[in-house]
Amino acid sequence: MANALIWFRRDLRLDDNPALQAALRAGQSPLCVYIHAPEEEAPWAPGAATQAWLHRSLLALDADLRARGSRLVIRRGDSLAELEKLIAETQAEALHWNRLYEPASIARDTRIKQGLKSRGLTVESHNAALLVEPWTVQTGSGDPYRVFTPFWKNARQRLDPQAPPAAPARLPEPPPRLAGLDVADLQLEPRKPEPRWDTGFWDDWQPGEAGAAEMLEVFLDGAASGYKEQRNYPDRIATSKLSPHLHFGEISPRRIVAAVLARRWPAAVQPDIDHFLSELGWREFSHHLLFHFPHTASENLNPKFDRFRWAKPDADHLRAWQRGRTGVPIVDAGMRELWHTGWMHNRVRMVVASFLTKNLRYHWKHGADWFWDTLVDADLANNTQGWQWTAGTGADAAPYFRIFSMISQAEKFDPAGKYIRRWVPELAKLPDSALAAPWEQPALLRQLAPAYPGRPIVDLKASREAALAAYSGAKA
Template identity: 80%
Template structure:
C-alpha cells in the first residue's frame, strides 16, 4: 500500500483529526510524524511550562496510536529536511497536516508546501483548530474585525451540531525500520540537575486526548450549570479548564461546540451555555486578530500607544510580581497558583495583568513573556490579545474602565478568602475583614502573618491616579 505522512503539530489527537482522516480516505497508510523544531517558531518558541505539557502529550498520543496498531515517529531538526528524509524512507505519496496560524508557522508551512508541491508530491493542509478560519470572517466592507461583538455576531450563527469523527479503531502500521526518538530525548522536561518545578502540575492535569475528554464531560455535567456567574469566582470549580487541551489540539473546538449544542439544556441554563460559547468566540477572535495583525505579538494594536509613557521596569518590582510577593493578596495568590499549577483563573489573570500594566505601569510585554514561559495553555493569540486587552492597547480597549482594583476584586469574587488562603497560606489566620487589604490592619498582619509583606510594593491609590494621568495622553490623540 502507498504511504502518506501525517505531520502532527498542535493537533495531538486521533478523533476529529482532518489530516489523519484525509490520509485514510485516500487509501494511504498514514505515517504519524512529529518533528521537534522549536527554533522555527522563534521568537515564540514554546516556554518551559508548554514544553513540560508537550512531553506528556506526545507520550499520550504515541500510546493511543500504539493501541490501534500504529506509532508516532518522532524526529528533531529542520522540518523540511526531516520530511524529505521520511518521504525517501517511506516513498510517501502525500503529506497532510493541520494548519497553524502564528506568523512564523505560516511562513514555514507555506515554504514547505510550495517546495514539495513543485516536486510533484500531494501536499494538503486542513483546519483542525478553529471554528472559523480568519480569512472567512469579514466586515461588510471586506475588512477584518477589530471589535469582538460584531465579530461574534458574524460567527455565532455558523455554529451547529456537526458529526465529529471518532478516532479510528485500528490503524495500519507504518514501516518498522523508521528511526524515531523518544519524547524524553527532546529536552522538554526540566534538566535532571534542576528542581522539578513542574512536579505539582500533574496533580491538576492529565495531558492527552483522554484527559481532555474527561474534562469536557465533567464540565457538561457540572460547571456548565451556572457558568455565566460562577466562572468569576476563583475558589470554585466553575470553568471548563479546557484551554491547554485546546491549545495542544487534544480536543477540537468543533467537538466542544457539538457536545454543548447536542444537549437539551433547561431554559435556565441556556444563558450559561451562550456565555461559554462566547468564551470560545474570544479564542476565535484572538486568532483572527493575530492572523490579520501579526505585528501585535510584539507591538500595540492601537497605534495611539506607540509613545506611551511606560515606567522603566524595576527588576525588584517585577520579581515581586512574578513570585507573588507584592503585598496584595489576590495578586500574590494568582501568581502563586500560576507557578504551582501552570494555570491561573481568568478573573485573576485580568487582576494581575492590570496590576502590572496599570499600578506598576510596566509594558504589557513583560507580563506576556512571563505568562508565555509559565502557562501550560500559553497560546500566542490568546496571550497577546489578553494582555493588550487589559493594558488598553488592543482590541475592544477602554483603558479608563479597566484599572482593576485588586481589593474590590478580592472582596467581590473571593469574599470568604478561600482562594487567597489556599495560595497564600501565611495569611490563613487573618479574619475575612483583613484579608483583601491586610496593610490596613497592621497589628493583625504583624501578629498573625509576620512572613507576609507589611505593605504593597506600590501605593494602590497613587499608582492608579498616575496610570489615569498617563493614559490621558493616548485618549486625546486622533485615531490612526
C-alpha cells in the same frame, strides 16, 4: 496502498483530526510523525511550562496510536529536511498537516508546501484548530473585525452542530525499520540540576486526548450550569479548564461545540451555555486578530500607544510580581497559582495584568513574556489579546479608566478568602475582614503573618491616579 505522512504539531489527537481523516478518505496509508523544531517558532519558541506538558501529551498520543496498531515517529531538526528524509524512507506520495496560524508557522509552512509541491508531492493542509477560518469572517466592507460582538454574531452563524469524525479504530503499522526518537530524547521536562518545578502541575492535569475528553464531560455534567456567573469566582470549580487541551489540540473546538449543542439544556441554563460558547468565540477572535495583524504579538494594535509613557521596570518589583510577593493578596494568590499549577483563573489573570500594566505601569510585554514561559495554555493569540485588552492597547480593549481595584476584586470574587488562603497560606490566620488589604491592619498583619510583606510594593491609590493621568494623555 500509497503512504501518506501525517505531520502532527499542535493537533495531538486522533479524534476529529482532519489531516488524518483526509489520508484515510483518499485510501492512503497514514504514517504519523512529529518533528521537534521549536527554534522555527522564534521569537515565540515554546516556554518551559508548555514543554513539560508537551512531553506528556506526546506520550499519550503515541500510546493511543500503539493501541490502534501504529506508533508516533519522532524526529528532531529542520522540518523540511526531516520531512524530505521521511518521504524518501517511506516512499510517501502525500503529506497532510493541520494548520497553525502564528506568523512564524505560516511562513514556515508556506515554504514547505511550495517546495514539496514543486517536486510532485501531494501536500494538503487542513483546519483542525478553529471553528471558522480567519479569512472567511469579514465586515460588510471586507475588513477583519476589531470588535468582538459583531465578529461573534457573524461567526456563530457558521457553527456546525454535526459531530465531527471520531478516531479510527485501527491504523496501519509503520515500516519496522522507520527509525524515530523516544519522547524522553527531546528533553522537554525539567532536568537536573533544576528542581522539578512542574511537580504540582500533574495534581490538576492529565495531558492527552483522554484527559481532554474527561475534562469536557466533567464540565458539561457540572459547572456548565451556572457558568455565566460562577466562572468569575476563583475559589470554585466553575470553568471548563479546557484551555491547555485546546492549545495542544488534544480536543477540537468543533468537538466541544458539538457536545454542547447535542445536549438538551433547561431554559434556565441556556444563558450559561451561550456564554460558554462566546468564550470559545473569544478564542476564535484572538486567533483571527493575530492572523490579520501579526505584528500584535509584540506591538500595540492601537498605534496611539506607541508613544505611551510606560514606567521603567524595577527589577525587584517585577520579580515580586512574578513570584507572588507584591503585598497585594489577590495578586500574589494568582501568581502563585500560576507557578504551582501552570494555570491561572481568568478573572485573576485580568487582575494581575491590571496591576502590572496600570498600577506598576509596566509594558504589557513584560507580563506576556512571563505568562508565555509559565502557562501550560500559553497560546500566542490568546496571550497577546488578553494582555493588550487589559493594557488598553488592543482590540475591544478595556477603557483606560478601567483600572481594577485590587481590594474590591478580592472582596467581590473571593468573599470568604478561600482562594487567597489556599495560595497565600501565610495569611490563613487573618480574619476575612483583613484578607483583601492586610496592610490596613498593620499590627494584626505583624502578629498573624509576619512573613508576608507589610505593605504593597506600590501605593494602590497613588499609582491608580498616575496611570489615569498617563492613559488620559495617550488617548488624547
